Structure formats: structure tokens, C-alpha cells
Amino acid sequence: MSSNTLVLLACLAVAVVLFLGLANMMRGGSANVSQKLMRLRVLLQFVAILVIMGVVWWRSA
Template identity: 60%
Template sequence: MSSFFTGLTLLVMGLVVIVLIRGLVNMAKGGSGNTSNKLMQARVLLQAVAIALIMLTLWLTGGGRPS
């Protein structure tokens, strides 16, 4: 079960990187400010989800403590 959450966490962290890069490219091109704002909101939401998944995975696995 913890490997599922680990994989899901890695997926969400990858999505954070993709959204971040899209936002940087949009900013470098001088794109719409509305698009930049939406990308920033998506990044913040994905980061919150990633942190929650990391904490859940640590809780489920005992945080790396020996059993």
C-alpha cells in the first residue's frame, strides 16, 4: 500500500514540475497574465497535494523508524 502512495506522490511531484515549467515558459514568452495566474494556482494546489501525500506515506510507513 505504501508503494502505491509513493508512486502517486512521485506522479504529483512530476506534475508540479510540468506546471512550473509551463508557467516559466509562459512568462518568458510574455504570455497572458491570466494564464500565469491559473498556472500558479494549479502549482500551489499540486504542491499541497504532494506534501499531504508525503506526510501520509511517512505516517503509513512509520516515518522510516525501525519496527
């Protein structure tokens, strides 16, 4: 799997969870679900940043 694909997958995962959270909020869904999605989004953002930093480091080495 190429590094570009890893970065794309990490960013897409964040976007999917973000849109799921927005959809839940727009339809007046459970606040508990919104909190879980927000926590998952923050975790996925952290993972995405690690992936991006790892790719930058790998390409510079």
C-alpha cells in the first residue's frame, strides 16, 4: 500500500465520522451518539496526523 493511499484513507475516515456526526446532529439524534462520534473523530484525527507525519519522515529519509 502506498503512502499516498494511507494518507487518503486516514483523511477519509475522519471525514466520514465528521459527516456522520453532522447528520446525527441535524436530525436531532442522541447526544450520547454525538459524543461518541466526536471522540472517535478526535482519535482518527490524531491517527491521521501520525500517518501524515510518518509519511513525511519516511520520504525525507
